[in-house]
Amino acid sequence: MAVLSRILVALVALLHFGFLVLEMFLWTGTIGQRVFATTPEFAEQSAVLAANQGLYNGFLAVGLLWGAIRTSRDFMIFFLLCVILAGVYGGLTAKMSILYVQAAPGFIALL
Numbered sequence: 001m002a003v004l005s006r007i008l009v010a011l012v013a014l015l016h017f018g019f020l021v022l023e024m025f026l027w028t029g030t031i032g033q034r035v036f037a038t039t040p041e042f043a044e045q046s047a048v049l050a051a052n053q054g055l056y057n058g059f060l061a062v063g064l065l066w067g068a069i070r071t072s073r074d075f076m077i078f079f080l081l082c083v084i085l086a087g088v089y090g091g092l093t094a095k096m097s098i099l100y101v102q103a104a105p106g107f108i109a110l111l
Contacts, residue, residue: 006068008109009076012083013068015105016061023054060086080110 026032027050028043038046060083067075087103 002071005076005109006071008105009064009068009080012080012105012109013061013064015102016057016064016083019057019102020054020061023050023057025054027051027054077110080106084110 022032022035027036028040028047032038032050033040033043036043043050060079063075063079064083066072067079083106084103087098087101087106091097091099091103
């Protein structure tokens with residue numbers, strides 16, 4: 001069971017590295033605009049905010065991987081809770097699909 005938990009945590013971390021790439025590097029391009037349903041104007045105006053958000057997703061990913069590599073249950077739980085809370089907040093305030101894309105995988109890994 002411990003191996004499965006670490007694999008699930010690593011998958012959540014990879015998901016957050018993907019968010020980092022989307023938000024920091026692909027935000028103003030066609031991929032970022034399609035994924036986040038933004039216009040070129042909005043993407044350009046919000047690029048700095050998106051990059052900041054991407055950086056935070058990177059911190060979550062590193063924390064999750066650190067916990068998985070060190071086999072630190074406390075680290076994994078803490079960072080999974082951060083992921084879940086951020087996903088719930090995003091789902092309630094920005095877009096409901098964030099609950100499924102971010103919070104649900106974190107919750108599954110936490111279980």
